[in-house]
Amino acid sequence: MEVVFNKSPQSTVGIEWELNLVDLDTFELTPAAGPLLEAVGGGEGKPVRQEYQQCMIEIVSEPRETIAEAAADLDKQLQRLIEAGAAMNVGIMGGGSHPFSHPEAQHPFRKERYDTVTERNKYWARQMVICGSHVHIGVAKQEHVLDVTWTMARFYPYLLALSCSSPFWDGVDSGFASQRTMFFQQLPTNGLPFRFETWEQFEAYVDDLVASEMISEVNELRWDVRPSPKFGTVENRIPDSTPTLKELACQAALTQCLGEYFQTALDEGDKPDYLPPWSVRENKWRAARYGLDATIITPYADEKLIPLRSGLRKLVHFLHPYSVKLGCEVELDFALELLDKGASYERQRRLAGYGGSGALHDVARSLMLETHRNAPRW
Numbered sequence: 001m002e003v004v005f006n007k008s009p010q011s012t013v014g015i016e017w018e019l020n021l022v023d024l025d026t027f028e029l030t031p032a033a034g035p036l037l038e039a040v041g042g043g044e045g046k047p048v049r050q051e052y053q054q055c056m057i058e059i060v061s062e063p064r065e066t067i068a069e070a071a072a073d074l075d076k077q078l079q080r081l082i083e084a085g086a087a088m089n090v091g092i093m094g095g096g097s098h099p100f101s102h103p104e105a106q107h108p109f110r111k112e113r114y115d116t117v118t119e120r121n122k123y124w125a126r127q128m129v130i131c132g133s134h135v136h137i138g139v140a141k142q143e144h145v146l147d148v149t150w151t152m153a154r155f156y157p158y159l160l161a162l163s164c165s166s167p168f169w170d171g172v173d174s175g176f177a178s179q180r181t182m183f184f185q186q187l188p189t190n191g192l193p194f195r196f197e198t199w200e201q202f203e204a205y206v207d208d209l210v211a212s213e214m215i216s217e218v219n220e221l222r223w224d225v226r227p228s229p230k231f232g233t234v235e236n237r238i239p240d241s242t243p244t245l246k247e248l249a250c251q252a253a254l255t256q257c258l259g260e261y262f263q264t265a266l267d268e269g270d271k272p273d274y275l276p277p278w279s280v281r282e283n284k285w286r287a288a289r290y291g292l293d294a295t296i297i298t299p300y301a302d303e304k305l306i307p308l309r310s311g312l313r314k315l316v317h318f319l320h321p322y323s324v325k326l327g328c329e330v331e332l333d334f335a336l337e338l339l340d341k342g343a344s345y346e347r348q349r350r351l352a353g354y355g356g357s358g359a360l361h362d363v364a365r366s367l368m369l370e371t372h373r374n375a376p377r378w
Contacts, residue, residue: 001207003199003218005145008063008138008232011260011326015061015070015252018051018131018241019371020093021085027364029055029101029129032090033109039084040077047077052114053129055106057081057092063138063231067256067328071249075374078245082372093368094248095344096131096166096180096240099352099360103129103170121187128187130180131241133163135252136233137259142199144266145227148234150195151262151272152225152255153280156238157287157296158312159258162335163239163251164291165344165367168352168360177291177345180240181284185224188214192280193223202227224284234259243344243370246334253331257319260326273299291345309339341378344370351377 023030031054042048042057049058059081061073081092104126108114118125139145152159164177176182185191189209196202209215218229228235236255242248262272275283279297286294287308294308316335323329342350344367351366352359366377 001203001210001218003203003206003229005139005142005199005227005229006232007140007142009065010138010140010263011256012063012065012138013067013070013252013256014063014136014231014233015074015248016058016134016136017060017074017094017248018056018058018133019081020095020098020131020241021055021057022091022093022098022364022368024086024089024091027091027361027368029098029106030090031055031107032085032088033057035088036081036084036090039088040080047073048081050109052108052117053106054109055101055129056131063136066326067249067253067331070252071245071331074248075245078371091368092371093364094131094165094241094243094371095367096164096178097169098129099168099348099363099367100171101129103127117187124183124186127183130166130183132180132184132237133239133241133248133251135236135239135255136228136231137236137256138232139234139259139263141263144263145234146196146199146202147266147272148259148262149193149225149227152234152236152258153193154272154275155258155315156192156224156280157283157294157308158315159236159238159251159254160240160284160287161292161294161308161312162254162338162343163242163247164288165240165243165348167345167348168363171360173349173352176289177343178240178288181288187222189220190222191224192277192284193225195277240344243367244376245374247338247344247376249331250334250338253323253326253328254316254319254335256326256328257322257332260322261319275299292339292343312339338376341376344376347376347378
């Protein structure tokens with residue numbers, strides 16, 4: 001199968017943000033997506049869209065040159081949702097998972113594509129009450145797409161740890177900073193990308209999946225980082241949904257700067273440092289389990305293991321010239337504030353530790369307030 005990659009201007013950005021819908025009295029998940037979509041004029045191809053579950057909704061930006069422009073698109077739609085939701089007693093809540101609502105009590109939308117997911121994956125599909133954030137980065141040359149995809153995956157721990165926001169699951173502390181990551185990889189074609197040397201190898205892989213009836217088209221590949229040929233981008237699907245737009249903009253800035261760094265280096269003939277797939281997989285698990293406190297594997301023999309926290313500080317400083325070039329230095333530097341004051345999973349556990357039997361209700365309420373006010377509650 002020929003897979004045509006529609007090239008985009010280098011390092012343009014588009015953002016998708018999946019959000020939970022909660023009852024304003026109980027802070028339980030509520031199946032309000034249908035009425036909300038109708039109230040704001042959302043739907044397929046619109047800035048506010050249906051997601052798999054009726055207790056979720058997605059907002060998307062236009063393709064933009066800067067993070068600030070993309071974030072402004074999202075904020076406009078978020079404010080519309082908050083206003084419409086208030087009239088229905090519904091709140092909008094970012095976060096990778098709901099702290100206590102029972103996943104199997106939620107209901108997917110009835111749609112052919114969703115019905116296929118539900119029927120094929122059974123138990124795991126019923127657990128898919130999780131929300132993520134996706135950041136598309138424009139890639140100008142098809143010959144760079146696969147290198148950018150695999151190299152972005154190599155930076156998995158940094159791209160996940162800042163966003164980790166799903167420590168609680170069905171009323172229990174999972175012990176993971178991102179329980180969403182562990183659930184999401186259970187479905188076929190989900191998980192880490194495979195490494196291919198040529199676009200022809202990638203096309204042959206797609207052919208094989210289609211012939212095996214695993215997928216019917218290339219966009220059914222749901223890798224954590226994937227080429228998105230229709231949009232001419234590499235799509236970072238690693239992060240949890242973040243509670244605040246500030247955190248999402250930070251995540252997008254890190255992705256955009258890495259994409260610009262990779263493409264610039266490739267144009268100069270500098271191939272990326274290789275990290276074996278088993279090490280990439282282990283780093284993914286460590287970041288999901290320990291978040292910012294993970295110790296991660298590098299490609300460098302003289303510094304094989306490093307604390308993620310110190311590696312992230314170095315990475316933010318290294319990418320500073322790219323953030324200046326792209327106009328996202330404020331958004332990127334917010335990573336340092338999150339390191340110092342606490343990512344979402346840390347804030348949630350801190351708050352839960354203060355409370356008694358109603359502690360997780362306080363966590364859900366706090367997540368919603370963070371989303372509505374665009375401010376982490378440190």
